[in-house]
Amino acid sequence: MTLILENAAIATVDADGTEHRSGHVVIDGDTITAVGAGRAGVAGDRVDLTGCLITPGLVNTHHHLYQWATRGLAADATLFEWLVHLYPIWKRLDAGITHAAATAGMARLALTGCTTVADHHYVFPHDSGDQIEALVAATNRIGVRAHLVRGSMDRGESDGGLPPDNLVETTEAALIGTEAAIHAHHDPAPGARIRIAAGPCSPFTVSEQLMRQAADLARRTGVRLHTHLAETLDEEEQCVAENGCTPAEYADKLGWLGDDVWLAHTVHLEDAAIRRLGATRTGSAHCPTSNGRLGTGIAPVRGLLDAGAPVGLGVDGAASNESGGLGEELHQALLQARQRGGPTALTVREALWMGTMGGARCLGRDGELGSIEPGKLADLAVWDLTGLRYAGIEDPVAALVLGTTPPVKRLLVGGRTVVEDGELRTDDETAIAGELAAASRRLR
Secondary structure: OEEEEEEEEEEOOOOOOOEEEEEEEEEEOOEEEEEEEOOOOOOOEEEEOOOEEEEEOEEEOOOOHHHHHHOOOOOOOOHHHHHHHHHHHHOOOOHHHHHHHHHHHHHHHHHOOEEEEEEEEOOOOOOOOOHHHHHHHHHHHHOOEEEEEEEEOOOOHHHOOOOOHHHOOOHHHHHHHHHHHHHHHOOOOOOOOEEEEEEEOOOOOOOHHHHHHHHHHHHHHOOEEEEEEOOOHHHHHHHHHHHOOOHHHHHHHOOOOOOOEEEEEOOOOOHHHHHHHHHHOOEEEEOHHHHHHHOOOOOOHHHHHHHOOOEEEOOOOOOOOOOOOOHHHHHHHHHHHHHHHOOOOOOHHHHHHHHHHHHHHHOOOOOOOOOOOOOOEOOEEEEEOOOOOOOOOOOHHHHHHHOOOOOEEEEEEOOEEEEEOOEEOOOOHHHHHHHHHHHHHHHO
């Protein structure tokens, strides 16, 4: 069936920044076939979206969905203090808890305009069940796309790492688990719903051996690479003391910069590192709310964009961003950039670009996602700008980025409705909330 969305403002986020004050998007199956001003000159099922704004679906480039089961803990801690507090709780994680948390987290993301989720899962307690399968099942249940990063930690306290020894894997087990997830779930085909990436957690939880071998594994199997990097000054001090170089220099030495890599946070980067990320087209997942919640600093987004590095937005784990919504990260990214670099450091349209095309580039999906163009997947967010909060606003993109996150009138993933009139259509929100509450109680 041909679906026609019409009478809405449209921000295509294409290379020319094309926008329509009142236009249409035509969808055939899972693909956009036309976009333009005015009414579409084709037959189909027409949906009147007067007073709405259509954008590409938002792309979340960094999350830890399992953390939806541990929100509100260590609320006033630094990152390292927060991790030390939560590791003993996370070692009791099992696949059932992960599924409940991931289902709730993905539902919340969908309700805030997100169509693609990159989830970094690095906690695999002994006898905890199939954690990756739990994430896959949650993805299918909600109906979004997912880039599931099979994370790992092999450096416990006895090896100078941060996590307790009983929460880390051996290097061999981590590599075997990553390759098994790739073979079981990675879909390299265009339009894929689920892809896998390799993701050793961070330099302070992972050995140099695992970092190197995970990169080799990813490139041998054709998947992308992801890790945390340069998030805090504590991390930088530890890296300099242990390796004689900054985290960015360490990643470069290990072969962890390139156009198949995206890094979470990248808050503490020297100018040379920013230029190096740009030259290698290494992506950055900017997580403004999480960085603010933990007080880790403000990422040099303007410098990274100017250097040519792909920059996307991330919610980060719900235990360090209790809201869990992606739409509001557009607003937070703009505010933080201007706090760091002044009132012209980031425009509203650059914020939208990071939340859509920038994220798609980080995930290697910019040929399929991130803009509204014929031939691309019909992953679309329709924002309701009617009502008191948005009445009279001249610029709908400014309304989206500068105001509170609008209700999602409709969210399409591959042409399929996931959210309609602000409500999840693929599952029952009340049931999901009940499952999450029970899982959280059991974990704690």
